Amino acid sequence: MISVFSMFPLLLKDGLLIPYVASMGLYPILFSLQNTETDVLSSKTRQATLISTLLRVSMTGCAILSIAAVTIKPPPHLPDLWAVLISTYSCVHFLCFTLYFNYCQFTTDHYQPNTDIKISKKYN
16 A cells, blocks of 8 residues: 555656545455454454554555645645655655564574475485
8 A cells, every 4th residue: 555655646647646546445445355353453462453553544644645635735835745745654664664574574483394294205
């Protein structure tokens, strides 16, 4: 969702507002339709609640910036105000994703192969 949102200034410039709105509107619908029994967001843990809240805040920020970019004209001395704000918002998200997933990668248990599996030799 953030990847499409980060392209919003270019899509708006190319006159692709309706496809942008359709794709951004489709994301929450598909997200809510997926099987949530095993989903992290369906559990009641503190981490799942935090992730769910951050997701909703992120989506709300995207919606507010998108609506503002279409409806509010920037001041004459800052013609690229909305493009810069959207790019900055997206960049912060991408940096947070990078840091979070690097943290996850380096703090997980190391992979231990199953040594119980016997490999037979087919060529004797």
